[in-house]
Amino acid sequence: MAEYKRPQNEQEFNNNFKDKTPLMNDTQAYYESSRCLFCYDAPCMNACPTSIDIPLFIKQIHTGNTEGAAKTIYDSNWIGNACGTVCPTGVLCEGVCVYNNQDVPPLQIGRLQNFATRTVIDSGKQLYKPGPDNGKKIAIIGGGPAGIACACELRTLGYTADIFEAKDKPSGLTVYGIAPYKISNEEVLDEVQYLQDQLGFNITYNSA
Ligand code: SF4
The missing domain is CATH 1.10.1060.10 (Alpha-helical ferredoxin)
Known part of the structure; x- marks a missing residue:
């Protein structure tokens, strides 16, 4: 059986976790x-x-x-x-x-x-824009994938969407539970920022 070799330096570490x-x-x-x-x-x-x-x-x-x-x-x-x-x-x-x-x-x-x-x-191509403001606000508890998707959907319908997230980053499991050889945190956060730039939902961190 191949023996696991602990990375000895940053280059070896990065090599172990490089994008598959x-x-x-x-x-x-x-x-x-x-x-x-x-x-x-x-x-x-x-x-x-x-x-x-x-x-x-x-x-x-x-x-x-x-x-x-x-x-x-x-x-x-x-x-x-x-x-x-x-x-x-x-x-x-x-x-x-x-x-x-x-x-x-x-x-x-x-x-x-x-x-x-x-x-x-x-x-940064704009694919979406918020729907006409309908004057209604909706709070979303949790800024994981479901919360982000919910906020995007609501914004296209004209609602103000306020996400309240317990941690200091959005995307939940995608940031905190996925190994970097699958996706890096930077890439996950880039996508959330891309959506937020177009649709303008709000996220309040460290708030639960
Ligand atoms: S349509 Fe889907 S199932 Fe058919 S060849 Fe393309 S990827 Fe494969």
Whole structure:
């Protein structure tokens, strides 16, 4: 049995925790998206807990509409970037991709999802804006993924959304419970900031 070797320096430590699914470049995303068969009644979409239209966003990536692909993802899942990385895709969308029936590697759906969402996060592309103010305020207890998603949804409907979070960072489990080889805290926080910049929900930290 291989013996665990404790990292001896920062470089070894960083190497141990480096990203297991690095961001695709444009060429990799173009090639990978070209493999999709755009199945009717796509099993990958049916297996997605948030019902993202996976064949659509893959097609959008393949045709150069990466921002449209990100919108397709965020329309179904406000935490689309983090989920593309931390979701157990091997037993969900990728696990049921029809290529598995031919002993061919399934589409790398999670990495394609990250490619699209990271594109808009990094560029700051505005995809959403708050709905017309309806004069109503809603308090949300907890700034984890559900609280953030709730706030985004409410803002698009014109509510003022105030999140009260016990800790000093948003995103709950995604920040405090996921190993950095899956997703770094910086990447998680970038996505929350991206959503907050567009939709303007409030978060009060250390408040419970
Ligand atoms: S099951 Fe695989 S090939 Fe079919 S639409 Fe989904 S990702 Fe594409």
